[in-house]
Amino acid sequence: MSAVYESDAQRTPIASGRERYLCHTPNLMMVVVDFNDGPTAQPDPPHSHPHEQVTYVAEGEVLFFIDQVGYKLKVGDMIAVPANVPHTVQLLTQRVRLVDTFNPIRADFLK
């Protein structure tokens, strides 16, 4: 199936108040991540992965940290995360939607 409709997407809980749904080709994965637990008092613990990542902010505002440098992002902004570089977010609004994209695909998200 080519299209993934939000109305009937398979949503995966990832933490309290957070869930995702996704769509991918063989080498490109797009993941909509909905946060409903903000604002948060501090950033999440940083993480890294060998996948390159580009993120679009579709709702809300965040502080997006790449290697400890913070970028304040709001709807319409994008950010590029190189492979293997630690990154994380701090939510500045209650609701946030990030559209994370990855190459290669996050096979760990398909389990």
Next chain:
Amino acid sequence: MSAVYESDAQRTPIASGRERYLCHTPNLMMVVVDFNDGPTAQPDPPHSHPHEQVTYVAEGEVLFFIDQVGYKLKVGDMIAVPANVPHTVQLLTQRVRLVDTFNPIRADFLK
């Protein structure tokens, strides 16, 4: 620069009422495409490219055609376009924002 802010992004006109701005890593490109010329009476001419594509609908509604099969998409929906498969859109609302992502990057968009 890691972040691309909508407020000061370099926008590229692509047609009357249509423009884009983008952000990328070496192998992954995200392109925000703003259409302000809808609704359109018929689909644009189909096109194809060797790049895999996944698109997120950030604003408005479209009919997204892949190989002549139409999918009606609205905000929050995604669609996957395999490499080399003809695809196009027909706008159903005046304003539409698509977040197109590609692997490999669209080098033609960096000229």
